[in-house]
Amino acid sequence: MPPICPYCSTTFDAVDKLKTHIIAEHGAEPLPRPEGLIDLMVNGERYELQVEPNVTLYTVIHDRLGLTGVKMFCDRGACGSCTVIMNGRPVLSCMTLAIECDSATIETAEGIAAAKHPLIETYVKHHCMQCGYCTPGFVVTAKALLDRNPNPTEEEIREALSGNLCRCGTYPQHPKAVAEAAKLLQGGEGGTR
Amino acid sequence: MKNFAHINARSLDEAVTALQRYGKRAAIIAGGTDLLGKMKDEILPAYPEALVNIKTIPGLNLIEEKKGTLSIGALTRLEDIAIDARIIDGYPALAEAARRTASTHLREMGTIGGNICQDIRCWYYRNQNNRFACLRKGGGRCYAIDGDNRYHSIFGGSVEQGCYAVHPSDTAPALIALDATIKTSRRSIKAEDFFQVSVAKTTVLDDDEIVTEIQIPKPAGTSAFVKFALRKAIDFPIVNCAAMVTVSKKKVTAARICLNAVYVKPYRATAAEDAMKGKAINEANAEAAGAAAVSGARPMPYNAYMVQIAKTMVKRAILGCA
Ligand code: SF4
Ligand code: FES
Ligand code: FES
Numbered sequence: 001m002p003p004i005c006p007y008c009s010t011t012f013d014a015v016d017k018l019k020t021h022i023i024a025e026h027g028a029e030p031l032p033r034p035e036g037l038i039d040l041m042v043n044g045e046r047y048e049l050q051v052e053p054n055v056t057l058y059t060v061i062h063d064r065l066g067l068t069g070v071k072m073f074c075d076r077g078a079c080g081s082c083t084v085i086m087n088g089r090p091v092l093s094c095m096t097l098a099i100e101c102d103s104a105t106i107e108t109a110e111g112i113a114a115a116k117h118p119l120i121e122t123y124v125k126h127h128c129m130q131c132g133y134c135t136p137g138f139v140v141t142a143k144a145l146l147d148r149n150p151n152p153t154e155e156e157i158r159e160a161l162s163g164n165l166c167r168c169g170t171y172p173q174h175p176k177a178v179a180e181a182a183k184l185l186q187g188g189e190g191g192t193r
Numbered sequence: 194m195k196n197f198a199h200i201n202a203r204s205l206d207e208a209v210t211a212l213q214r215y216g217k218r219a220a221i222i223a224g225g226t227d228l229l230g231k232m233k234d235e236i237l238p239a240y241p242e243a244l245v246n247i248k249t250i251p252g253l254n255l256i257e258e259k260k261g262t263l264s265i266g267a268l269t270r271l272e273d274i275a276i277d278a279r280i281i282d283g284y285p286a287l288a289e290a291a292r293r294t295a296s297t298h299l300r301e302m303g304t305i306g307g308n309i310c311q312d313i314r315c316w317y318y319r320n321q322n323n324r325f326a327c328l329r330k331g332g333g334r335c336y337a338i339d340g341d342n343r344y345h346s347i348f349g350g351s352v353e354q355g356c357y358a359v360h361p362s363d364t365a366p367a368l369i370a371l372d373a374t375i376k377t378s379r380r381s382i383k384a385e386d387f388f389q390v391s392v393a394k395t396t397v398l399d400d401d402e403i404v405t406e407i408q409i410p411k412p413a414g415t416s417a418f419v420k421f422a423l424r425k426a427i428d429f430p431i432v433n434c435a436a437m438v439t440v441s442k443k444k445v446t447a448a449r450i451c452l453n454a455v456y457v458k459p460y461r462a463t464a465a466e467d468a469m470k471g472k473a474i475n476e477a478n479a480e481a482a483g484a485a486a487v488s489g490a491r492p493m494p495y496n497a498y499m500v501q502i503a504k505t506m507v508k509r510a511i512l513g514c515a
Binding site: 035036052053054056075076077078080083089090091092095096097099100141159160161162163 | 194195196197198199201222225226229230233234244246248270272295296297298299301302425426427
């Protein structure tokens with residue numbers, strides 16, 4: 001059911017528009033936001049969703065928005081495969097309640113790929129995946145690192161990625177790919193494998 | 194995860210009122226990294242009917258240094274503490290303890306308030322669906338005494354309860370060594386008096402009490418934190434240790450040394466502190482202090498190795514203050 005103005009019965013396609021309308025046309029306080037209604041900005045697109053308290057951010061992004069780059073390995077905050085960047089921080093979506101994410105800005109592997117971030121290319125070049133299940137989590141974590149620290153040392157890269165687990169054991173490749181992506185971002189040339 | 198009611202508290206008062214309304218049937222959520230795991234595994238003696246979110250309370254996420262006191266809001270993320278130049282500089286034991294906690298992601302989510310309020314990790318206690326209804330869940334016995342106790346207390350159980358589960362926090366010993374004060378919604382508590390063992394509880398907090406701020410006096414001396422864990426990242430400590438040592442004319446005039454993960458509460462190593470008084474910080478004296486710290490150890494069948502590690506952690510923490 002679309003939001004309806006309780007004063008004049010006009011319908012709107014979004015709650016925010018109804019709010020603006022009520023304040024402007026009826027000089028009244030807007031109705032309180034219904035519980036469980038959240039606004040998310042995911043990869044630059046806005047979504048308005050109604051969620052139950054026990055739904056995690058992982059479930060919303062993966063099942064409801066269909067962004068399947070976010071993966072679930074452990075569901076306990078121990079592996080990093082469900083990492084998304086939320087308001088600039090790499091966080092675990094399996095341990096985040098969606099209902100607490102109202103007005104958050106979120107970036108997933110899909111957004112990073114769409115923006116043609118050099119990490120995607122260097123991850124392929126350096127063979128950072130075998131089965132590939134953990135890879136989006138690594139890429140998202142690495143992106144969060146490069147956003148803050150454009151020129152990380154190998155030690156800093158290892159530390160930033162230390163919460164991402166890979167059952168296939170691709171670990172040695174990741175620092176190489178991240179370091180090269182950092183170089184490319186700064187306008188440098190990529191190295192050899 | 195089973196469902197629950199969810200309340201975004203807009204002020205401290207609102208949060209306290211909500212907690213009072215639900216009594217023992219509510220839980221506080223901040224970073225959520227400990228709580229949600231417990232809810233998913235259903236290991237709480239009673240599944241919470243409501244979660245009170247305190248992240249929506251303004252003013253609890255800050256780091257401030259004023260008049261010789263460092264104030265850290267309870268909602269400050271561990272990562273923000275780990276990279277704060279003032280803390281790295283003046284309170285290195287705390288910066289290092291925060292840096293060595295869990296993983297990048299968990300530090301970006303987990304708060305300092307939550308880190309000191311976290312629950313124990315005993316694997317019987319944490320076993321899914323309350324399979325072991327032990328003393329800490331109000332049951333009749335401790336399963337670790339006759340079971341696998343390789344990560345349990347080396348200094349005996351808690352007096353009344355007979356529970357041997359260690360306190361797992363990395364920041365707690367640093368706060369005790371630095372002589373911090375924990376401010377709550379109703380009182381101020383010295384960090385070393387903050388921890389207490391009882392059924393489903395690790396702190397002295399009342400059910401409707403919320404940690405709001407940590408205050409640390411500018412240390413007179415230097416401080417250090419060391420941790421031994423199976424892996425460098427993610428893991429909880431096997432043993433950790435924080436020390437704050439004041440030196441005058443090459444002699445130690447005051448020392449505060451605290452071990453954790455060796456006892457049911459953070460373990461202040463007073464024997465090591467006494468051993469260092471009047472001595473110079475060097476390899477031999479630190480070694481002797483380490484030996485003094487564990488002289489009263491009473492390991493269980495599978496954890497004698499922790500005694501040696503604790504001794505070495507004390508030694509390294511002291512040497513780290515040189
Ligand atoms: S050590 Fe404590 S938490 Fe673990 S089984 Fe024994 S009583 Fe329970
Ligand atoms: S699935 Fe979220 S941390 Fe493993
Ligand atoms: S590539 Fe298979 S889990 Fe990492």
